Amino acid sequence: MRELEGKFKEVFSREPEIELRSPGRVNLIGEHTDYNDGFVFPAAINLEIRGLAAVRDDSGVNVYSMDFNEFKSFDINNDLKKEGSWTDYIKGVIVELKKSGEISKGADIVYSSNLPVGSGLSSSAAFEVINAMLFSKINGIDLSLREIALLSQRAENKFVGVNCGIMDQFSIALGKKDSALFLDTKTLSYEIVPLNMKGYKIIISNTNKPRELSSSAYNERREECETAVSILKKNNYDISSLRDLNSSQLKEIASILPEINFKRVKHVVEENERVLKSVEYLKSGDLESFGKLLNESHKSLKDYYEVSCGELDILVEEAMNIEGTLGSRMTGAGFGGCTISIVREDRIKDFIEKVGENYFKRTDLKADFYVSEAVNGAEIFFK
Numbered sequence: 001m002r003e004l005e006g007k008f009k010e011v012f013s014r015e016p017e018i019e020l021r022s023p024g025r026v027n028l029i030g031e032h033t034d035y036n037d038g039f040v041f042p043a044a045i046n047l048e049i050r051g052l053a054a055v056r057d058d059s060g061v062n063v064y065s066m067d068f069n070e071f072k073s074f075d076i077n078n079d080l081k082k083e084g085s086w087t088d089y090i091k092g093v094i095v096e097l098k099k100s101g102e103i104s105k106g107a108d109i110v111y112s113s114n115l116p117v118g119s120g121l122s123s124s125a126a127f128e129v130i131n132a133m134l135f136s137k138i139n140g141i142d143l144s145l146r147e148i149a150l151l152s153q154r155a156e157n158k159f160v161g162v163n164c165g166i167m168d169q170f171s172i173a174l175g176k177k178d179s180a181l182f183l184d185t186k187t188l189s190y191e192i193v194p195l196n197m198k199g200y201k202i203i204i205s206n207t208n209k210p211r212e213l214s215s216s217a218y219n220e221r222r223e224e225c226e227t228a229v230s231i232l233k234k235n236n237y238d239i240s241s242l243r244d245l246n247s248s249q250l251k252e253i254a255s256i257l258p259e260i261n262f263k264r265v266k267h268v269v270e271e272n273e274r275v276l277k278s279v280e281y282l283k284s285g286d287l288e289s290f291g292k293l294l295n296e297s298h299k300s301l302k303d304y305y306e307v308s309c310g311e312l313d314i315l316v317e318e319a320m321n322i323e324g325t326l327g328s329r330m331t332g333a334g335f336g337g338c339t340i341s342i343v344r345e346d347r348i349k350d351f352i353e354k355v356g357e358n359y360f361k362r363t364d365l366k367a368d369f370y371v372s373e374a375v376n377g378a379e380i381f382f383k
């Protein structure tokens with residue numbers, strides 16, 4: 001914070017008035033289910049974007065990123081266009097905010113982050129959510145946390161062009177300390193589930209593999225699911241999304257759908273059921289059974305949804321070779337990014353050393369590891 005304050009004064013020659021923090025997220029289980037009206041089980045984590053801001057009297061937005069070492073500015077009143085920069089996420093939320101009310105006040109902001117960018121831990125959603133909170137607040141637009149999440153999702157869908165679901169923005173806006181959030185993405189009703197980890201920790205392992213083409217492959221998966229729904233509807237299935245199917249129907253569905261669509265459907269339907277079971281296991285403290293579901297989820301994402309990659313598979317395999325690991329899977333959209341593993345506390349050091357060493361031997365890439373804690377969702381406070 002002190003460094004951030006020094007930078008703020010240096011860049012803007014004034015005192016900051018507002019503090020910002022916005023966490024990343026991991027998804028424990030329920031992958032690629034959110035845009036199918038399904039269930040997800042994410043948690044906000046202790047890797048965060050921090051910021052300091054001060055309101056301006058005019059409509060200028062002046063922003064400095066300590067991570068990119070870059071200063072940018074634009075005017076709220078201009079016709080804002082996507083430019084392929086980190087500022088697109090700010091512009092995207094401002095464009096959406098303009099639709100919900102009068103927005104005329106800009107801000108001077110400095111951001112700094114220990115949340116790795118492009119690693120599947122939702123740095124973009126974290127950035128959208130905190131800017132939606134800031135610009136709505138300073139312009140007197142009263143939005144609930146749910147509305148902040150939905151507005152941020154629209155910014156990502158419409159301005160940035162990634163057709164994501166609601167999980168990331170929702171968990172970043174509404175996450176709770178030491179808990180995961182069991183969310184029904186169809187109704188947006190949710191339950192805060194305490195993470196009773198009984199001597200285990202959630203370790204995030206970052207493949208550090210660049211996630212190329214991930215947004216186009218993501219949108220493609222979504223279309224494959226939508227196609228499956230429309231074929232099934234034509235075959236007299238009374239459904240509005242894949243959420244409305246259950247695993248006992250998969251056998252008959254296999255004969256109706258093209259193979260690729262069937263594989264996607266199988267993953268989504270079974271993954272939804274795994275989420276429901278996981279919530280129960282965590283509530284009853286049955287971490288072993290929960291761990292097994294993580295492994296099943298990974299296998300399904302690899303074989304049926306086909307969004308894993310060699311590096312993620314290697315991290316999972318090496319993680320499961322460490323005694324005291326209960327389960328491991330990719331988390332987030334896939335095609336690179338991170339895995340989560342449930343690791344016994346006394347084995348964490350060993351885990352990081354061995355998995356890191358073997359991963360490097362097999363991929364030539366250096367993995368990063370984070371012992372994650374669940375934290376509260378994004379916040380802004382006036383100093």
Ligand code: GLA
Pocket residue numbers: 027030031032033034035122164165166167168332333334
């Ligand atoms: C990304 C998206 C989410 C979700 C996950 C996959 O993180 O932003 O909405 O679809 O991928 O579960």
